[in-house]
Amino acid sequence: MSKVYRLDEDSCDTIIISDLHLGSIVSRAEDARHMLQSKRFRRLVLLGDIFCDLDFRRLTKQHWELLSYIRKLSNPKRNVEVVWVEGNHDRGLIDVMSHLVGTTAYQEYQWDYAGKRYLAIHGHQYDTFLVGNAALSAAGEWVYMHLQKLDSKSKLISRFLDRQNSKWMHLSPKVAAGALALASQRGADVVFCGHTHTAMQAERKGVRYFNSGCWTTEDPTYITVDEFGVQLHDYVSEQAHRALNLEPAV
Numbered sequence: 001m002s003k004v005y006r007l008d009e010d011s012c013d014t015i016i017i018s019d020l021h022l023g024s025i026v027s028r029a030e031d032a033r034h035m036l037q038s039k040r041f042r043r044l045v046l047l048g049d050i051f052c053d054l055d056f057r058r059l060t061k062q063h064w065e066l067l068s069y070i071r072k073l074s075n076p077k078r079n080v081e082v083v084w085v086e087g088n089h090d091r092g093l094i095d096v097m098s099h100l101v102g103t104t105a106y107q108e109y110q111w112d113y114a115g116k117r118y119l120a121i122h123g124h125q126y127d128t129f130l131v132g133n134a135a136l137s138a139a140g141e142w143v144y145m146h147l148q149k150l151d152s153k154s155k156l157i158s159r160f161l162d163r164q165n166s167k168w169m170h171l172s173p174k175v176a177a178g179a180l181a182l183a184s185q186r187g188a189d190v191v192f193c194g195h196t197h198t199a200m201q202a203e204r205k206g207v208r209y210f211n212s213g214c215w216t217t218e219d220p221t222y223i224t225v226d227e228f229g230v231q232l233h234d235y236v237s238e239q240a241h242r243a244l245n246l247e248p249a250v
């Protein structure tokens with residue numbers, strides 16, 4: 001992933017985040033809220049798997065604080081469009097939750113900005129393992145959830161498995177290929193996905209693909225779109241740069 005930062009730039013047209021997995025112990029809800037609070041933007045795309053599962057009892061104070069901040073953003077006075085694109089983990093929740101946080105829910109979302117067409121889809125649609133092995137995937141989720149409970153201190157096992165899971169399935173290329181094909185069909189210049197938990201970018205026949213990564217690992221990522229283009233951001237590195245920048249000059 002190329003990392004180019006404009007340290008002075010805190011405003012953009014659109015922010016895209018995905019795979020927060022609220023309700024999971026590995027969710028970085030507080031970091032996500034701090035990131036959103038530090039920016040000015042006109043559109044927020046929640047690109048799926050905002051929730052981990054249907055059990056609200058697992059949401060912590062930090063998880064509710066993020067949801068409450070998203071609700072504030074969706075107040076018409078703020079003039080921010082908040083869009084929620086459904087992920088495989090959000091199913092069955094998105095209608096209720098999107099009302100609760102004041103967002104509109106979509107299967108895929110398309111918008112135009114500065115002469116380009118953008119398309120956002122979570123990406124599980126191209127996960128052939130998930131599509132073909134629903135029962136096995138459900139069993140995997142159950143095991144994973146219980147491992148997370150055992151692993152609550154270090155979270156190392158959970159995060160390791162999360163990365164391995166995505167690698168074993170060779171998900172990233174499949175999702176990228178599927179999304180790029182859809183973008184061509186829809187006449188989009190840029191397509192965004194989440195789901196794989198691995199931030200990346202690719203290009204095919206003039207169409208660009210970006211994956212927004214996730215907020216469940218030690219290196220959470222997000223995407224911005226503004227007049228300078230599309231950028232993938234590494235939250236932790238940015239925070240480190242910011243901290244250095246605040247040091248008084250010697």
Ligand SMILES: [Mn+2]
Nearest residue numbers: 049087088195
């Ligand atoms: Mn997903």
